[in-house]
Amino acid sequence: xxxxxxxxxxxIVVSKPFLTGDPVDSTVGKTALLxxxxxxxxxxxxxxxxxVMTFDNLWLRILLNGAVxxxxxxxxxxxxxxxxxxxxxxxxxxxxxREAGGEVGxxxxxxxxxxxxxxxxxxxxxxxxxxxxIILAIIAKRQxxxxxxxxxxxxxxxxxxxxxxxxxxxxxxxxxxxxxVLRVIIRMSLMPFVNIVGSSNPExxxxxxxxxxLLILIPLIAYGxxxxxxVAIRTRVHTDIAxxxxxxxxxxxxxxxxxxxxxxxxxx
Numbered sequence: 723x724x725x726x727x728x729x730x731x732x733x734i735v736v737s738k739p740f741l742t743g744d745p746v747d748s749t750v751g752k753t754a755l756l757x758x759x760x761x762x763x764x765x766x767x768x769x770x771x772x773x774v775m776t777f778d779n780l781w782l783r784i785l786l787n788g789a790v791x792x793x794x795x796x797x798x799x800x801x802x803x804x805x806x807x808x809x810x811x812x813x814x815x816x817x818x819x820r821e822a823g824g825e826v827g828x829x830x831x832x833x834x835x836x837x838x839x840x841x842x843x844x845x846x847x848x849x850x851x852x853x854x855x856i857i858l859a860i861i862a863k864r865q866x867x868x869x870x871x872x873x874x875x876x877x878x879x880x881x882x883x884x885x886x887x888x889x890x891x892x893x894x895x896x897x898x899x900x901x902x903v904l905r906v907i908i909r910m911s912l913m914p915f916v917n918i919v920g921s922s923n924p925e926x927x928x929x930x931x932x933x934x935x936l937l938i939l940i941p942l943i944a945y946g947x948x949x950x951x952x953v954a955i956r957t958r959v960h961t962d963i964a965x966x967x968x969x970x971x972x973x974x975x976x977x978x979x980x981x982x983x984x985x986x987x988x989x990x
Contacts, residue, residue, distance in 0.1 A: 736960040737953075740813030741820070743834030750843050753805070757847025761911065761941060764794060768913035775917050787914035791940070798941040799948035802840050806952020807959075809835035814956070840949020844942035851911055855934040858904040862931040865924050908934050 768790070775786045813834035816826045845852075908931065909916050915937060919926040930937075 734961070734964065735957060736964040737957040738814050738960055739817050740810055740956075741816045741826070741831060741834050742813065743809065743836045743839070744832040745836050745838040745842050747832040747839070748829065749833060750839065750846065753843050754846035757844060757941075757945070758850065760798075761848065761851055764941075765907075765910040765913070769910055772913040772917050775914075776921070780920075783918050783920070787917045790914045795940055795944040798944040802844075802945040802948025803951045803955055805843075806835060806840060806949035807955040808952070809833065809839065809949075810952045810956040835952055837950050841942070841946035843949075844945045848938060848942045851907070851938050852935060854904050855908050855911075855938045858901065858908050859932050859935055861901050862905070862928060863901070864928050905931070908938070912937055 772787060772790060775783065775790075777783050777786075812830075816830060816834055820826050912930065912934060915930055916927065919930050921927070
């Protein structure tokens with residue numbers, strides 16, 4: 723009797739079959755553009771939020787900026803799960819249509835779930851930032867402290883011929899080349915890591931720029947892994963529906979038993 727109760731108490735997992743689509747469909751391009759826009763928005767938000775997280779205390783910088791990195795990855799993971807769940811749902815609908823004798827179009831089939839679709843979408847959306855990071859990692863050089871401002875009294879003697887040439891270097895404008903432009907873009911995209919390393923650590927910042935192609939992939943990886951969780955999400959939905967159905971059935975059966983007379987009724 724106890725074994726029967728344990729068997730009844732064991733949770734039942736309900737999953738439904740679905741059709742698998744293609745790694746790339748007509749919606750991947752649009753989703754990749756949204757992914758790219760999200761990365762650009764994150765870079766701007768990093769500039770605003772992380773600008774106030776440049777503390778002298780290293781552990782405080784690691785804690786707060788690490789929390790920003792975690793939240794960003796969690797958002798992309800959740801977005802991937804949502805997209806994966808929708809794709810699996812489409813696959814289930816197409817499967818039932820095919821089983822019922824209906825026709826499943828090639829375009830409709832391609833939009834169904836495929837485990838690589840999330841990663842491919844993320845790669846396409848990250849590609850501009852990834853290319854910029856790879857180029858910067860190759861050409862990056864150690865940054866040195868810039869020249870300080872000249873004292874005010876120097877302006878009175880810099881007109882002298884023997885001093886004009888050495889002091890002209892202080893007035894020369896430095897052009898922002900390819901390396902400088904890429905550095906601005908990548909450091910904005912990786913601002914939490916920049917804060918953790920610290921602006922006063924040129925060697926650390928150079929190492930960060932060398933590894934920037936890997937760090938820029940964090941949202942992509944989170945999104946791709948989240949997308950593969952779409953199957954588990956749909957299984958959980960079907961399991962919850964089946965559990966609620968069984969609960970309602972048991973409740974209705976109990977009400978029917980209570981409504982039935984428990985013994986013979988005495989007639990006078």
